[in-house]
Amino acid sequence: MIAKKCQRRQKSQKKPRHLGPLDDSWQERLADVVTPLWRLSYEEQLKVKFEAQKKILQRLESYLQMLNGVNPVINGYRNKSTFSVNRGPDGNPKTVGYYLGTWRDRNMVCVRSNHLKNIPKKHSQVAQYYEVFLQQSPLEPCLLFPEGGYWRERIAHTNSQGHTMAIITFHPQELRQEELCVEKETVKKFFTKGSGAVCDLTSLYFQESAMTRCSHQQSPYQLLFGEPHIFEDLLGLKIHISPDAFFQVNTAGAEMLYRTVGELSGVNSNTILLDICCVIGLSLAQYTSQVLGIELMEQAVEDARWTAAFNGITNCEFHTGRAEKILPQLLKSKEDGQLIVAVVNPARAGLHYQVVQAIRNCGAIRILVFVSCKPHGETTRNIIELCCPPNSAKKLLGERFVLRQAVPVDLFPHTPHCELVLLFTR
CATH class of the missing domain: 2.40.50.1070 (OB fold (Dihydrolipoamide Acetyltransferase, E2P))
Structure with missing residues (x-):
């Protein structure tokens, strides 16, 4: 509400005006925009986020019906x-x-x-x-x-x-x-x-x-x-980080997030883990038969390969490029009866439609863990496409998924943002 009031004041200022000297009010305004929950205690922040995630899930539930933890580091994280x-x-x-x-x-x-x-x-x-x-x-x-x-x-x-x-x-x-x-x-x-x-x-x-x-x-x-490069310790792994690579901005929160993904996915020595985000797969590689990682950024794949080699991980295979181009062919080669657990962690724009198609139409994928930093918008469309009845017009031919569980993980204290981990099975 504070951020919205600030935005309304800004919109009313149609012409440039004298900004005046730098004082505490500018710092408070910036804090209200960048960390709008900073005035609340951390317990109050978690309540706000819990209610926000609850509303999102209730909205998702209504869509699907029509179709038939605490971060230990809260400051300077x-x-x-x-x-x-x-x-x-x-x-x-x-x-x-x-x-x-x-x-x-x-x-x-x-x-x-x-x-x-x-x-x-x-x-x-x-x-x-x-x-x-x-x-x-x-x-x-x-x-x-x-x-x-x-x-x-x-x-x-x-x-x-x-x-x-x-x-x-x-x-x-x-x-x-x-x-x-x-x-x-x-x-x-x-x-x-x-x-x-x-x-x-x-x-x-x-x-x-x-x-x-x-x-x-x-x-x-x-x-x-x-x-x-610099290196980071994450769940017992030494992670190789280059300037161009993606890495969660909260390391302690990332460990909690990846543990949650591992618990929900239920991976074991008989499963192949398909990871459209290489770091999550690396953190779970020891529990799986094989990890297949797909990343758009070439530097991120090079980092993942270095991390795998340095940590003695030999059951990982990484591919560079757009998931919608690589995934269909990659899944075809793995249709041999072995169970595939898929983990996706898309950007705010959600999954590309062809990625959803490939996942939906691969019968070997029985479990899907969807990590969303923006569970409304395009992610809602992704979820509906994963859970709707087969639709030949949209080329969604495989058995539908069912949303079984949702776990919010707070990687961003003092802000309204939250990661939501969704478990789908079929």
């Missing part, structure tokens, strides 16, 4: 934070933090985020010294692509040992290669020999990008100094 660069409340265009407002309403402002409960001190320190660097740089930040500028986001990724990987994205505009080399050397010196050395970075990456987001394949991450 994020292992990855992405900081933007833009104009602050005081008008400083080289402010590093999080956005408030919208471009549409012309009231966008960047507010420093070191007071937020979910951001660790190390990430705030990295953001603080990136801002110090920007103040010293003669180059302007890239606030809007059409308006020019160079310096863009700063990403901080830490592990439980305190090692820190930092990534700077930079719009090259029309700079020549020798000019780019000067800028890379300048930022390297600042964080190794200048005042930024206090951040004690394990590695610093630099990515030239003329897009909002791009992968390593689109624009390679350039290692300016330090180790090329």
